Every structure is written in C-alpha cells, then in structure tokens.
Amino acid sequence: MRDLTVGYGQTPVLFDISLAVNRGEIVCLLGRNGVGKTTLLRSIIGLNQPTKGSISFGGQDITKAPTYKRARQGIAYIPQGREIIPYLSVLDNLKMGFAASGKKGNRIPSEIFDFFPMLSDHLSRQGGLLSGGQQQQLAIARGLMCNPQIMLLDEPTEGIQPSIVQEIEDTLKRINEEKGITVMVVEQKIEFARKLAQKFFIMEKGAIVERGSTEQLTNDLLHRYLAV
Numbered sequence: 001m002r003d004l005t006v007g008y009g010q011t012p013v014l015f016d017i018s019l020a021v022n023r024g025e026i027v028c029l030l031g032r033n034g035v036g037k038t039t040l041l042r043s044i045i046g047l048n049q050p051t052k053g054s055i056s057f058g059g060q061d062i063t064k065a066p067t068y069k070r071a072r073q074g075i076a077y078i079p080q081g082r083e084i085i086p087y088l089s090v091l092d093n094l095k096m097g098f099a100a101s102g103k104k105g106n107r108i109p110s111e112i113f114d115f116f117p118m119l120s121d122h123l124s125r126q127g128g129l130l131s132g133g134q135q136q137q138l139a140i141a142r143g144l145m146c147n148p149q150i151m152l153l154d155e156p157t158e159g160i161q162p163s164i165v166q167e168i169e170d171t172l173k174r175i176n177e178e179k180g181i182t183v184m185v186v187e188q189k190i191e192f193a194r195k196l197a198q199k200f201f202i203m204e205k206g207a208i209v210e211r212g213s214t215e216q217l218t219n220d221l222l223h224r225y226l227a228v
C-alpha cells in the first residue's frame with residue numbers, strides 16, 4: 001500500500017498510508033477506537049475507495065479492482081461482528097465461500113473440518129444459533145473456503161470467551177504455517193496480538209505512527225498509543 005488516502009464523503013480518515021506485508025507473515029494492526037483500522041482493512045478488500053495512492057497485491061495493482069475480483073485473487077475479509085447469515089445453516093454459510101471464490105463446488109473440503117472440528121457437529125444448525133466464538137470460527141472457515149492467499153481479520157476475539165480465543169489463536173497459526181496464508185489482524189487484545197503476530201503497525205488519527213517486529217512492541221508504546 002502506497003500513500004493511501006481514504007475518506008467518507010468529504011471527510012478524510014486515512015492519510016498517506018504506506019505499508020508492506022510479506023507473503024506468509026502474520027501482522028497485527030493496533031490502535032485506539034476510531035483511528036481507522038477497519039477502514040484500512042475495508043480499503044484492502046475494496047469496500048472503501050482511496051482518493052489517492054495505490055494498493056498492489058502479488059505484484060498486481062488492485063487499486064481500482066472491484067471487491068469480488070479481489071476476493072477471487074485471494075484476499076479474504078472476515079469483518080468485525082463476523083456477519084454470519086443468521087437464518088442460513090452453518091453448511092450454507094460455508095458454501096457462500098464458493099460464491100466468493102468464483103469456483104463451483106458443493107462439497108466442503110475436509111481441511112475445513114480439520115481446522116474447525118466443531119463445525120462438523122453443527123452443519124444443519126442455523127448460523128445465528130451458534131455462540132459468538134463458534135460464529136467467529138465459522139466466519140474464518142468461510143473465508144478459508146475461498147482458498148485465500150491473505151486473510152484480513154477485524155477483531156476476531158471481540159466478545160469471545162478465553163478458551164475459544166486460545167483456539168482461534170492456535171488455528172490461525174496452523175492456517176498460516178500449514179497453508180502459508182498471510183494474516184493481517186486488527187486487535188484490541190494485546191496479548192493475543194503479541195503471541196500471534198511477527199510484525200505490528202500502530203495507527204493514530206488515520207496514520208501509521210509506529211511499526212516493527214512484535215518483540216519491539218514495548219509497554220511504553222502500548223501506553224502511549226493504546227491506553228485509554
């Protein structure tokens with residue numbers, strides 16, 4: 001991403017953001033509420049359009065590509081709040097991944113149940129009847145159905161009980177290691193982000209103000225940019 005400037009109407013929200021994520025990395029994006037983290041992820045998948053700057057993915061300029069093409073090129077977006085379709089079954093929620101990837105298919109690959117064994121016990125249940133943690137796992141699994149190269153996750157641990165947070169951390173690590181999928185995660189839970197990611201970016205007022213490897217994520221930085 002180079003010099004990306006994005007706004008809502010006339011109001012700019014992201015200012016000249018430049019950042020790079022290498023293939024196979026896990027990176028986290030941190031910052032207080034309202035600094036622009038969600039807008040940044042939405043810009044990568046094409047739900048917000050920049051007024052300036054560019055985004056390239058796998059060497060291709062995707063700045064003007066529509067969202068569905070970005071999904072087909074290998075970008076999966078797992079939004080804040082998960083956006084499971086509540087009245088569809090777990091199975092049908094998963095099958096939506098076929099539509100997003102542009103590939104025809106009817107059978108859910110077994111690896112989905114290998115990463116998320118819980119789902120196989122609930123395939124015929126309505127998605128909206130799952131717990132928050134189970135819905136989050138379903139949302140990640142639905143993203144994985146698109147066979148992505150990168151997964152963008154917006155606060156995957158929000159409102160989720162600690163045991164499931166640990167499961168999500170372990171599964172994301174496995175997905176990264178076993179499938180080589182790059183992961184970019186927006187997080188408020190610092191310990192989760194620290195354990196999961198190798199690199200961090202901190203945002204403040206629509207700009208990246210600090211970046212580095214997670215070992216460099218000192219308490220001083222956390223206090224300065226994340227304490228409320």
Ligand SMILES: Nc1ncnc2c1ncn2[C@@H]1O[C@H](COP(=O)(O)OP(=O)(O)OP(=O)(O)O)[C@@H](O)[C@H]1O
Binds near residue numbers: 031034035037
């Ligand atoms: N649809 C919208 N229309 C107008 N302004 C918006 C819209 N969505 C977000 N904003 C504004 O853009 C700014 C950045 O919001 P954004 O949701 O990207 O921040 P965030 O860091 O993800 O916050 P949070 O941690 O609360 O999710 C905020 O000032 C917000 O009020």
